Amino acid sequence: MNVNLLDLKPQNAALEPELHEAFLRVLRSGHFILGPEVDRFERALAEFTGAKHALGVSSGTDAILVALMALGIGPGDEVLCPSFTFFATAGCVARVGGTPVFVDSCPVCFNLDLRDAARRITPRTKAILPVHLFGQAAEMDGVLALARQHGLRVIEDAAQALGATYRGKQAGTLGDFGTISFFPTKNLGALGDAGALLTNDTVLFERAKILRMHGMEPKYYHQVVGGNFRLDALQAALLSVKLPHFDGYTAGRRRNAALYTERLARLPGVVAQATDGGCIEAGADEVNAGRLVLPVAHPYNGHIWNQYTLRVIGTGRRDALRAHLTARGVGSEIYYPLPLHEQACFAPLGHKAEDFPWAHRLAGEVISLPIYPEIPSEQIEQVCAVIGEFLQA
C-alpha cells in the first residue's frame, strides 16, 4: 500500500458539515474580506495562544513582512536569521531592503545556534528572527537575552509551530512579534493561503493593523506605505471551525512521533539521541557516521511535530534512503535541500557553502517522514519496516 507524505482529506472530511455551514454563512453574508469572521478568528487565536493581540493576514510570509515593516526595519539594517529554514524567513528581510545575516543551526534540534548568532552581531544588527523549525521552539531564553544585551527586536517565525511551547510558554508570544502560517501543510491548515501575527504590544499591533491595509488610517488617508495583507473572511471562518480541534491534531502528531521513535530506535544503525537538553555538542560527534539519527524533543519544549525529520549520515545515504522509500511507495520530503546562504538570489552576499557548516551539512542529511495526525498507525509501521530493509541492505 502506498503511504502519502500528507493527506488533508480525512481531517477536512470529518468536519465537512461545519465547514460547509461556515462557507454558506460567508457566502450569504456578502462580506468576503476582513470583517466579523476575521475578528472572531483573531479573538479565538489570541485566546488559544495567550497573546494579547492576534492579527489575521494573507499568509505566513506576509506576517513576517508586516512584522519587519511595523518594526521599521529597512535599508542598512541587518537581521539575524537561520540559513537552514524556508525561504520566506530571509526573503522578507531582503524585500524590506534589509540584509539577512545568516546564522548556523544546531544539528540536534535544527534551530538557530545562539553562539554563532552572537558572533555575527554588528552595530547594524536591528533584529533577530529565530525560526521554530519543524514544530519545536528555538532557545528563546538565549534569544531574548541576546536581544536585551544588544537592543535587538525579536520576530519569532512560528509558521511551523502554532501550539508549540517553550518552557511552558506558547511559541510566537515571546518576542515583539510571532508570525504564523496556515498554509495547508501546517498543523492548523486553511483551505488556501492565510497567516497571522501575534503580539503583546498594543502599539505594534495597531501599527501592523494599519500596514495590513496599505497604511491607511482613516479611510483613503495613508500615514505610511503598507500593502494588501488582508485575510479573507472565508479562510477565517474555515479556520474557526478547525481551531477547536487543534489539540486533537497535536495529540495525533505526538502519538505518531512517539511510534516512529519507538519503532525506529529498535533498528540496528539508528541513534536515538538523549533528550538531556544538549544541543551542538551532542550532535557534533562523528560516531554517528553511516547511521540514521532520530529527531529530539527537548524535555522543556512542547514539540508539535509539524515534521518528523531524520538525519541520514554519510555521503549519498539520505538520497539513497529517499529513493528506497519512493520505490516502496512511501512519500517523504527534503526540508530543505539547499540552505539559504547558498541560494542563487543571495549570491551577492558572498557566502561560501562552508561558512555555515551545519546548515550546509543538514541540507544533505535530512529527510521528513509522513506524520499527519490521521495517518493510520499501520502505515507508520510500514514506513519503519521499509527503513529497516534499507538499513539491512
Ligand SMILES: Cc1ncc(COP(=O)(O)O)c(C=O)c1O
Ligand atoms: C519557516 C517558515 N516561514 C515562513 C513560511 C511562510 O508561510 P506561508 O507559506 O503561509 O507564506 C513557512 C511556510 O511555508 C515556513 O515554513
